[in-house]
Amino acid sequence: MNTVVQVVFFIISALILIAGILTVTARNLMHAALWLIAGLFGVGALYLLMEAEFAAVVQVMIYVGAVAILILFAIMLTPDLAGESDTPVFQKRWLALVVAAGIFGLLIVPTVFNYSWGLYEVPEGSTLTIASTTKLGISFMGVYLLPFELASVLLLTALIGAIMVGFEPGTRRRVLTLAEEFRLRQKSAISNHKPEEERALPVPVQPDASSEESNDRGLRRDESRQLDP
């Protein structure tokens, strides 16, 4: 490894570390997500430094292009999380520190003790080559066919699950759009049209209430659902 590569490596790793620290210390959740994206991007750069083109591109494609955008969407669609907040979710810092250090140690210790530090030299004219995308594809379709197929089945299951979440519970129908909800309200308003004062009165609900009153209840429940953000 020549000097230039080492310098670039240290710069990139420093950036990744800074981004990682800022991810967990940032008060603003949106900033934390953006720092996370910076860190993931830096990992992609490290792959590229190791001449693993395919891994680098896929890292950017999946983590920066898909996962990060999903995180951003989730943050933006959650109104209470988007702003600044002074209270961390979890207060017991020492416990968190111990658990984090334990897991980190569990992962890093075997690596440190089993790694021959800088002793491994690539011999001159060795046949070690960088795995090309073609070779990767061939091994996916050959040796690792079963894990590959299993992973795709898993992803398909997640896809179908996501579609099922989108349905209105109990029916095979999707969730109403705003326009449809509006039309539903319009329809029920036409079908049981009443004078205003009668509708405004809180009608005590009887177990054998007439269908009109229960329709009215349904209408009001819909209205309260609309007001609730």
Next chain:
Amino acid sequence: MTDLLRSIIQDAWPFWLISLIASLITITIIMLAAVGTMMLMVWLERRVVARMQDRLGPNRVGPAGLLQSIADGVKMFTKEDIVPRAADQWVHMLAPIVVVSPVVLIFAVVPWGRGVSPSDFGNGVLFVLAISSISAIGLMMAGWSSSNKFAMLGAMRAVAQLISYEIPAVLALLSAVIVSGSMQLARMPELQGGWPLVGTTLGGPDLGLGWFVFTPVGLVGFVIFFIAILAEGERTPFDIPEADSEIVAGHTTEYSGMKFALFYIGQYVLNFVLSMVATVVFLGGWQGPLLAQLAIGNLAPLGGLLSLVYMLIKVWGLFFVMIWLRGALPRLRVDQLMDFAWKLLLPIALINLFSAALWVTINLWGSSPAWTIKVIIPVVSIDLLGWLETASPIVRQITALIVTAALNIAAIRWVLAINRRTEDEEPEEAMLDVLEQRVA
């Protein structure tokens, strides 16, 4: 470029320094070309749309208004840069950079002419897809940091549109990758020489017309990819993120001066570079008649120039079609946009991928163990594609053409029929009835 510099400097400097300088020179050329192209594009768009709408368009600054874009640029530079007080200063400042820089990075892998490619990246197609998806984060940042409802809505729309249309675009590109067997954008045009439809398999003089778009698979792939890049570049039928009659200017609402200009530049450069990708992958890139005859000897530089001209003609042609569509079509609604991507483009693209695999199987690869059906294990086995080995190239080409064309036409008709049927049945009414009963 590196080799050129090395021949001049003669290894007096270290290799990494020479590489760095060479890269910087290449990047400078590309950046200048990109900005210059963008100015021409804006001028062309304004003039052409004006002509379609029976107006004149900009015609005062310079000959035929050619310098109008420069005047606009100067105006943008001298404007005050306003940042809203409620905005997140840093994110607001970084957003235009995050939007524009990936767009410029795409240029790194796209060839301009024969042997003229900024870099020789092996996974060019993947690189384009990965890099172009970064822009979405910039849009998100712009929308969120402005703390403006319209900006936020625009950013949400933009990102939803971007990630929805990325999927048909990926599948369309994949069909091209399967047929050409290469993910290297710089090599794609080389593989599209020869005759229309058959390429170089039948021999004969190289016409340079074996463009991928002339095959049934490529035609469907090209149409899908072109629609997808219209959506990714936020061109008119899909300019929902910045629908000025609905949400002011989308994510650019709170931007002014040079930052706004950056978004503007970014959008036009994205249109241009995606047109370049579409040209390289589907329209043969720099391929064209007479190029193969000008490949060797003294005429090689002339051939290189001709290849550049072919490339630019095709790219500008595609951009002209984009302007044309802007003059002709109204804006879609958001739900129409999503339905179009998920219910129409995606199934067609998937089936097109399948017919791409069939095309190469019949044309190039021949049979494989997967095509062998063992009727009574292992006594009788029928190789479904065994006859391919003995058939002549012409027969194989015709078979591939018939099979893929039939499959694609059937797929398009089927998907259209499905979408039409759900419209006729009015599912909303039925659903509303069901829900009304449940609420009651």
